Amino acid sequence: MSIVVPLQINGKEVHTSKLIDVTSPSTGKVIHKASGASVSEALKAVEAAESAFESWADLPSDQKRNIFLKAADILERRTEEVGKWEEEEAGATALYASGFDVPTAVNGLRDVAGKISGIVGTVPALSDPSRTGLIMKEPYGVVLAIAPWNATFILGFRSVTYAIAAGNTVVFKVSELAPRSMGVIGTVFREAGLPDGVLNVIQHHPEDAAEITKKMIEHPAIKKINFTGSTAVGRIIAKLAGENLKPVLMELGGKAPAIVLDDADLALAAQGCALGAFMHSGQICMSTDRIIVQKSISGKFVEQLKGAIEAIFPSSGEALVMVSPAGVKKNKALLKDATSKGAEVIFGDINAEEAAPERMRPVVVKGVKKGMDMYYTEAFGPTVSLIEVEDEKEAIRIANDTEYGLASAVFTNDLARGLRIAKKIETGAVHINAMSVHDEPSLPHGGVKASGWGRFGTSGIEEWVNTKTITFQNGFIAGK
Secondary structure (H helix, E strand, O other), X not given: OOOEEOEEEOOEEEXXXXXXXXXXXXXXOEEEEEEOOOHHHHHHHHHHHHXXXXXXXXXXXXXXXXXXXXXXXXXXXXXXXXXXXXXXXXXXXXXXHHHHHHHHXXXXXHHHHHHHHHOOOEOOOOOOOOEEEEEEEXXXXXXXEEOOOOOHHHHHHHHHHHHHHOOOEEEEEOOOOOHHHHHHHHHHHHHOOOOOOOEEEEOOOHHHHHHHHHXXXXXXXXXXXXXXXXXXXHHHHXXXXXXXXXXXXXXXXXXXXXEEOOOOOHHHHHHHHHHHHHHHHHOOOOOEEEEEEEHHHHHHHHHXXXXXXXXXXXXOOXXXXXXXXXXXXXXXXXXXXXXXXXXXXXXXXOOOOOOOOOEEOOEEEEOOOOOOHHHHOOOOOOEEEEEEEOOHHHHHHHHOOOOOOOEEEEEOOOHHHHHHHHOOOOOOEEEEOOOOXXXXXXXXXXXXXXXXXXXXXXXXXXXXXXXXXXXXXXXXXXXX
C-alpha cells in the first residue's frame, strides 16, 4: 500500500484530498505522496496552537525538559530508519543523514533540554528604594516556523525546539520535498508526550505557498516567525511580517568565502575547501562558494585541492545528487556564463552528462570576477570559484564583496593573523583552519547582511521570550 504523509494538527493525523507527489532525486521516481494543506487546514493548525498555548506555557520546566530528553532518546533509537527517509527524499548520503544530520539533531534536543530551566529574570535596583522592579521573561505565544529540506533534522528541530522550550506553541511548515522525514519532528515529540496542539506540522503544494503563508502571518495568534531558506523568499516573508508588525528570525542564503593564506597547511586547507564546497552536493547555506587564495601558493594549493576532491568525491563513483534538476541547470548556467567570459575550469567537466538530470559532479572554476553571474550568485550546488589575490587585504575585500554574510573560513598557521582577518570578515561565523560548514548547539548561529538576522543556537531560547517589567510598592498588603 502506498504511503501518504499526513498533516499533524492538534495531535491528530489529518489527510486531505489534495495530494503531493514526493520524488526521490536519486532515482527520479515518485516514492510516496503527502497530504497538501489548504488555507483552512493551515488556520486550524494555528488555532490548535493558540488553544494549547496557555497550558503549555504554565507547565513546569522540569516536565518540559523530560519531554525533550525523551524525544532525543526516541530520535536516537530511530536514527537509521529516519536517516533512510532523508536519503530517499533529499538525496542525502547515508553518512550525511544517519552519520551527521540525525545525531546532531539528537545532541541539539539534549542541549535545549538542559537550557529550559535557565530562563531567568532579574530584580534591578530602582531609584526609589520603596519600590521593587521585576524583569520577567515570557513566551510570545504561537510561532510560525518554516524550514527547508537540506538538513532535515538539524534545521527542522532547530526551528521548533527553542520556541517550544521557551513556552511557545508552534505551527511548523515543512518542505513539500521532504515531508516524511520532516514529519518525524512532529511524531517524535508526540511519542515523547508533547501535549496536543503544542506542535502542528503541515505541508502544502508550491502553488498554495503564497496564500497560506500570508494568511498565517496575518493571523492575530501568530506572534513571531522564524524562516530558514533562500534570501529571495526571506525578503517576501520579512515584508509580510513587517506589514503585520511581527518579529522574525531569519537564516538565509550564503556565499561563503574560504581564504587560503601563504602560510597555510595546504593539505588541511584543500580538504576543508573540498568538504566545505561539495558536502551534500554543495546544498548547504554555509557551503564554500569562493576559495580565495594567495597567488604565491596558488599552484601548489590547486594540486592539493584536486587530490582532495578526487579522494573524497572520486570520479570513479556516482555523481553527486541534487534535490532537483533545476539546481543542476542553475549551476551549469553559472559555469557557462563564467567560462564564456574568460573563467577557466580547472577541475571537472561542465558539459558532462550524468545518468539522471539531478546528478552533477564537482567543478572548480578559476578566474571568476565581476561581470560574471557566478561572482555574486549563490551557487547552492557542486561548483566553487577559485580567486587569486596578492595579499590578505585584497582577500578580505573580495570576501566581503557580496550581499551575503553567513559563514566563512580562513586557513593560516598564524592564529594571530587568522584572528585579525576574522574580525574584518563580514559574516556571522568565521572558522579558522576548518571548513565553512560548521554549526552546533553551543554556538550562536545566524548571519549578517542578506544572510538574515537573529540567532539560533546557544542564545536561541532568548530569541523566543518577551521581556516584561513589573514594579510594586514594598510592604503593600492587599486591601490596606
